[in-house]
Amino acid sequence: MNNYCAIGLYVFSGLVAAFSQLVLKLTAIKPNGKQGVMQFIDFRIVIAYGMLMGTLFINMIAMRYIPYKYAPVLSSVSYVFVLILGRFFLHETIGKKKWLGILLIFIGMVVFYVGE
Numbered sequence: 001m002n003n004y005c006a007i008g009l010y011v012f013s014g015l016v017a018a019f020s021q022l023v024l025k026l027t028a029i030k031p032n033g034k035q036g037v038m039q040f041i042d043f044r045i046v047i048a049y050g051m052l053m054g055t056l057f058i059n060m061i062a063m064r065y066i067p068y069k070y071a072p073v074l075s076s077v078s079y080v081f082v083l084i085l086g087r088f089f090l091h092e093t094i095g096k097k098k099w100l101g102i103l104l105i106f107i108g109m110v111v112f113y114v115g116e
Contacts, residue, residue: 006065007074013058014078020051022085029090073112076105 001009027044034042063071080102086092 001065003066006062007070009058010062010066010071010074011077013055013062014075015081016051016058017055017078018081018085020048020055021082022089023048023051025086025090073109076109080105 023044027042027048066074083094083098083102087094
């Protein structure tokens with residue numbers, strides 16, 4: 001596996017993590033009506049945590065092929081994924097500060113990679 005495939009895999013794991021967070025938030029919005037510990041044994045919650053566990057395995061595979069210094073920069077893309085998924089699936093508004101945050105993330109990534 002080359003560096004570009006590993007970088008793509010690492011970014012993909014951020015997308016999977018964002019989807020798992022979306023599932024958890026949707027479950028919190030629409031509770032299942034169960035009480036106590038049983039509310040956590042819902043198939044949506046189990047799937048979401050399974051997806052998060054999958055991201056750990058994907059990250060372990062990807063990190064075998066890319067330098068560790070890329071990890072913090074690449075993981076910041078997951079914030080963008082969460083924001084976009086929240087906009088389309090939860091109809092959340094994206095204000096000026098959030099757009100500025102996305103822009104700063106991308107500028108930081110460009111500065112990091114160009115400066116190398």
